[in-house]
Structure formats: structure tokens, C-alpha cells
Amino acid sequence: MKQLFTLLFSALLPLLLTAQKPRILITTDIGGDPDDQQSLVRLMVYTNEFDIEGLISSAAGTPGELKKEIIRPKLIEEIIHGYEQVYPNLIRHDKNFISPARLLSVVKKGSPHRGWDQVGEGKDTEGSDWIIQMADKKDSRPLNICLFGGQTDLAQALWKVKNTRSEKAYHKFISKVRVFDIDDQDKIFKQLFAAHPSLFYILSKAPLTEDKRNGVYRGIYLGGDESLTSLQWLKTNVLENHGPLGQLYPQKTWTAPNPYGAMKEGDTPSWFYFLENGLNNPEHPEHGGWGGRYIKNDAGYFNDATSRFEDEPDARATVYRWRDDFQRDFAARMDWCVNDYHQANHRPVVSVNGSSEKAPLIIRGKPGETIYFDASASTDPDGDEHGYEWIFYAQAGGYHGPLPQLNAAGAKASMLMPSLSPGVSLHLILKVTDNGTPALTGYKRITIGTK
Structure with missing residues (x-):
């Protein structure tokens, strides 16, 4: 019976493949907290769900975290090479997985520096120019920019367009871009949004009056059943017997008050938000989904919304209420790295x-x-x-x-x-x-x- 269903599904597969996928471009501060690598490893087993237009290595780490101002694009490439080794097995499950060569071609270098003083004349980077090129691409779909870090490269791209194009052309450009920002890492959101107030912008960040760990995006690892983020869970479902990609998943990071110190993935909600899975609706941040729920404020951008889940008011619940589902989904996709279609779910x-x-x-x-x-x-x-x-x-x-x-x-x-x-x-x-x-x-x- 299972083989019959598989044959029927295979017959329908060409029809399913015609659906357009969301376009995403990621800027990552990879090279500091290893949760960026964690988020990218997970992303690799979801490349069939997206058109990935850019992987930009921006200033590594959080402000003041590292002794040097550097970028680490080689870390992105290392993860792609791990993906390359399991890619032949992944395409047994879905032909839509992006080729490793294509992913390597969109790895770009951003600025090793951050801050509003790094925006303006003479501050262009390979990354900022690539953002412009991808937004200008003849494509009716919006370009969804996921800011793990690297607001500065985005700000430079927007500055260049605003200062080198007509007002009409600038607004056309802005209308094609949607931004999901994790925590205003470069500390320039205020200036960026003031300069571009019509930008579709989600800022996932706890209010300044609250503990920073109350931010919606932190529901990926805080609140709910935190055992699903433990090292034991990772060993069973990612790290061991799941191929070379899983072995690249960092095992330790800062997660307090989560006691496990293993899975963090603080940046994953930025691309979870744009994942079209029947629950998420990227056109409406207020609807909620794996990437959290957000409401539009008087200033014109979207910020964290609070929901009640199991009678507890907690903004993070808009993410962790789905954790059991998205962790099982991740586990299944890691199985795809090593198992045939009939041996996986x-x-x-x-x-x-x-x-x-x-x-x-x-x-x-x-x-x-x-x-x-x-x-x-x-x-x-x-x-x-x-x-x-x-x-x-x-x-x-x-x-x-x-x-x-x-x-x-x-x-x-x-x-x-x-x-x-x-x-x-x-x-x-x-x-x-x-x-x-x-x-x-x-x-x-x-x-x-x-x-």
C-alpha cells in the first residue's frame, strides 16, 4: 500500500514542482556565537522550500564580541560543502533541493564593520551590491531579507538606491523588499527605518523595558518543552548517524535560562517566517506561525506580539507553541540525508x-x-x-x-x-x-x- 501511494505521489510531483517558492536572502554575522551555523545547517535541509538568492557574510559576532572586525564567509562555504555530500540523497526526496554549486555562487562578502557611520558614499560592499542586484531581478515575487546580522549591508544598499535613482524608482525598489530583523544587532534600526519608512519591516526584539530574552524569536529555544533543544535530542536526530551535514551542527552555545546549552538557533525564526507550510502567511505578520507573530505599530513597522498559550501570556509562545512540530520536521529532513524515500517520512x-x-x-x-x-x-x-x-x-x-x-x-x-x-x-x-x-x-x- 505504501508503495502504491508513493507511485501516485510521484505522478503528481511535476505539478507540485510548478509552484513558486519564496525568495530569501540572508545576511549572517557567522563567526561569533555558533547559533548562526546551527540555523544554516537547518536551512540546508529546507532549500527545497525556497529560492535562496544570497548568503552574505556580514560583520562577525555581536558588537564587542570579537577582538577583530572580520567576516567569515568560509564558514558558510563549509556548511554548503557538508550539504553537498548529502545532496544526492536529499534529491531522492524532492528534486527541488538547490544545487550546492548554486548556493556557493550566492555566498557574498559584506562589510566587516558595522554602524550608521559605515553607510554612505564609498561604503559599498559585494554584499550590498548583491542585495540591489537581487531586488532588481525581473521577478514578481518579493525579495525576503533575513537579517541574522548585517543591517549595515542592507542599509548601504538602500542608501545607494535612494541616492542614485529617481524617487519613483526608489519607491519601486522598496516595494519589492521585505525585511525580518533579528534584534537590531548593528544597533542602527532607528536610523534605517527613519530613512526608509515605507519599508516592510519586522523587528523581532523584546521591548526595551523588558528582559532581552523575552523577544519572540527566542521562543525557538526558550519556553515550552525545552528538552527538544537538548544535546541528547540533537545527538539522536542531527549529530549522529545523519551524515556529514549533521556533524557540522555546533553542539554548544549560550541558552540561559534554558539549562541545556545546546540548540539555540536564534536566527532561524527569520526564515521560518517566510516558509510556506500552510500555517505561515508572510503577507500578514499578525497571523503568526513558526517564525512568531508580529503586529504593526504606530511607527509603521511590525514588532513582537504577545499571545496566550496554555494560559500563559508570553510573546515567545508564538514560536514555541509549534516547537514539537518543527523539531519533528527537522528530524525527518535530517533522516532524508541518509535514508531512501521509502525509509523516511x-x-x-x-x-x-x-x-x-x-x-x-x-x-x-x-x-x-x-x-x-x-x-x-x-x-x-x-x-x-x-x-x-x-x-x-x-x-x-x-x-x-x-x-x-x-x-x-x-x-x-x-x-x-x-x-x-x-x-x-x-x-x-x-x-x-x-x-x-x-x-x-x-x-x-x-x-x-x-x-
């Missing part, structure tokens, strides 16, 4: 009311009307059995009223349409989890609004 494909696209399903109804949901057309590429979990995510749509009763029985559910205020929607998340090893979860977000 693959995520279910979720379909609700005939919609199996990764974009949200939008449903409109009138108050008091019964809304029906049917996910019985959901499939599993391995032929595994799967279960269904229907979850309201009220904060995502700004709904603050009592949740309607959801009548759910396996693949089918129904509810009475509540009365919604203008501009408010109710978000229902369907999780479909298979019984493979490790168990994997597919998602479908349903956005419910008033007719």
Missing part, C-alpha cells in the same frame, strides 16, 4: 473544502449560519494514517469574543458563524499529523470572515 498534504494550496482558505458567512469544513481529501505521500486536530487561533485575526463551539469529528467539522466586527476575522488551524516516524504535521489555515 514525509509531511501530509492537507486539503480543506477542496483547497490544498499553502495559502489560507478564506470563508465568508453570515452570523448564525452553519459553516462546514471537510478535510477528507487530505493525503499522505507515504500512505500513512493520519489524525486531525482543529484549533482556533483567535489572536491571529483580532477576535476577542467567546469562541464558537466547534463540532469536530475526524476530518470534518462545523460551527455556527459568530458575529464579527468589521476588519476582524476568526482563524481556524487544521493540523493533520501522520503516524510515521517521526510523526509529521501538515497545516491548513482557514480565515473566517463576515459576508
